[in-house]
Amino acid sequence: MAANAKENSIIADLGLAPQGHLKIDWVEAHMPVLNRIRRQFEQDQPFKGLKVTICLHLEAKTAYLAKVVQAGGAEVTITGSNPLSTQDDVCAALVEDGVTVFAKYNPEPAEYKQLIRKSLESKPDLIIDDGGDLVTLLQSECPELGENIRGGAEETTTGIIRLKALDKQNLLKFPMVAVNDAYCKYLFDNRYGTGQSAWDGIIRTTNLVVSGKTVVVVGYGWCGKGVAMRAKGLGANVIVTEVDAIKAVEAHMDGFRVMTMLEAAKLGDFFITVTGNKYVINGEHYDVMKDGAILANAGHFDVEFSKPDLEARSESVRTVRKNIEEYRLKDGRKIYSLGEGRLVNLAAADGHPAEIMDTTFALQALGLRYVNEHYKEIGKTVVNVPYEIDEQVARYKLESLNIEIDVLSDEQKAYLDSWQA
Numbered sequence: 001m002a003a004n005a006k007e008n009s010i011i012a013d014l015g016l017a018p019q020g021h022l023k024i025d026w027v028e029a030h031m032p033v034l035n036r037i038r039r040q041f042e043q044d045q046p047f048k049g050l051k052v053t054i055c056l057h058l059e060a061k062t063a064y065l066a067k068v069v070q071a072g073g074a075e076v077t078i079t080g081s082n083p084l085s086t087q088d089d090v091c092a093a094l095v096e097d098g099v100t101v102f103a104k105y106n107p108e109p110a111e112y113k114q115l116i117r118k119s120l121e122s123k124p125d126l127i128i129d130d131g132g133d134l135v136t137l138l139q140s141e142c143p144e145l146g147e148n149i150r151g152g153a154e155e156t157t158t159g160i161i162r163l164k165a166l167d168k169q170n171l172l173k174f175p176m177v178a179v180n181d182a183y184c185k186y187l188f189d190n191r192y193g194t195g196q197s198a199w200d201g202i203i204r205t206t207n208l209v210v211s212g213k214t215v216v217v218v219g220y221g222w223c224g225k226g227v228a229m230r231a232k233g234l235g236a237n238v239i240v241t242e243v244d245a246i247k248a249v250e251a252h253m254d255g256f257r258v259m260t261m262l263e264a265a266k267l268g269d270f271f272i273t274v275t276g277n278k279y280v281i282n283g284e285h286y287d288v289m290k291d292g293a294i295l296a297n298a299g300h301f302d303v304e305f306s307k308p309d310l311e312a313r314s315e316s317v318r319t320v321r322k323n324i325e326e327y328r329l330k331d332g333r334k335i336y337s338l339g340e341g342r343l344v345n346l347a348a349a350d351g352h353p354a355e356i357m358d359t360t361f362a363l364q365a366l367g368l369r370y371v372n373e374h375y376k377e378i379g380k381t382v383v384n385v386p387y388e389i390d391e392q393v394a395r396y397k398l399e400s401l402n403i404e405i406d407v408l409s410d411e412q413k414a415y416l417d418s419w420q421a
Helices: 002-008 014-028 032-044 060-071 088-096 109-119 133-139 157-168 183-206 222-233 245-253 261-265 307-312 354-378 387-400 410-417
Strands: 051-056 075-080 100-102 126-129 151-154 176-178 214-218 237-241 270-273 293-297 314-321 324-329 334-338 382-384
Touching: 002 088, 002 100, 014 060, 014 088, 014 354, 032 060, 032 354, 032 387, 051 060, 051 109, 051 133, 060 075, 060 088, 060 354, 075 109, 088 100, 100 109, 109 133, 126 133, 126 354, 133 151, 133 157, 151 157, 151 354, 157 176, 157 382, 176 354, 183 222, 183 270, 183 293, 183 334, 183 354, 183 387, 214 222, 214 261, 222 237, 222 270, 237 261, 307 314, 307 334, 354 387
Parallel strands: 051 075, 051 126, 075 100, 126 151, 151 176, 176 382, 214 237, 214 270, 270 293, 293 334
Antiparallel strands: 314 324, 324 334
16 A cells, blocks of 8 residues: 555655654644544454545644544545645654655645545545545536545534534535534634644744734634634733624623724734624724734634735835745725735644644544445434444543543433433
């Protein structure tokens, strides 16, 4: 398998593999839940004889998930879900380990799309997607490559939105497990993972102080909650903008100022978008921003703040530091964009901590096994991760932390199950 992987893969440089192996070894040492699942997979071989294509942010933690799926008997192909988050040394290490890789750091848009398409040419039986790129290609441009697909698992909010749109129109061609909607995903990964990693990317890229600054968090879903919480912890004054009345009240009750984007645009020093939507920051907002405002995106695609509107108002654009573009507006103000508007925690940092992705990728691995075992009865629709799997991952995590919790007695169970007690 390793020889085929080397022959078939398209990567930047196989010579980078030693550095990639070190990165993968580091995360493996900090992902005890996934290690436990790997041992199960090695014994049970749930994917024996099957082909699995994975499209995720291709860095060390994702690489280890690929190796866990491979340990379950699968022939694994992997590609990147974001051109700026792919790490070439990790790609090289995976190829040496027998995984076929179609990914490079920062390819041209046409090449990036072609690499994703190449990952599907094996005609996989199962997929893991992030943002819906694989599913979109299979549903539109190359349905013939999806003829063998039993089902798959989707990582993030943006992908779930796309899948549910397909499902609503009865267009989805195979079952997909909504890993993003599992409790262990949105409570921990989205909140604590995004909260920490987004600020990691912003701080290491700008080298600026956060304390005392005004931070505008656009969107108060679980990712937005995490970003706002960490901003508050860093000493920032936090403003939240929302379109959902319930979430807006929640942000207010959590102690944050809530206002319209147009009002917040006048006040912010940092703007972090986490909505999964398009152009939530646009021209009218740029027109009133402070000189020196900094834009960062922690949503999946680079459309959350409008780059066309920003370019139209600019007389020049230059890169002033790695991952920082300076837009000099025609009135002399400067606005800065981090990581080309792509996911700042991955384009400008290393993504979520390994301990966070341990539970998320455990859900991915077990969700993939679930859809493989039940795809016929699930049908062509989007389903949630079964609660039993969600809880199992949490219990594995507690065990890895040497934490014990109480168990209901039979009397307590009977009390909770009875309406007469």
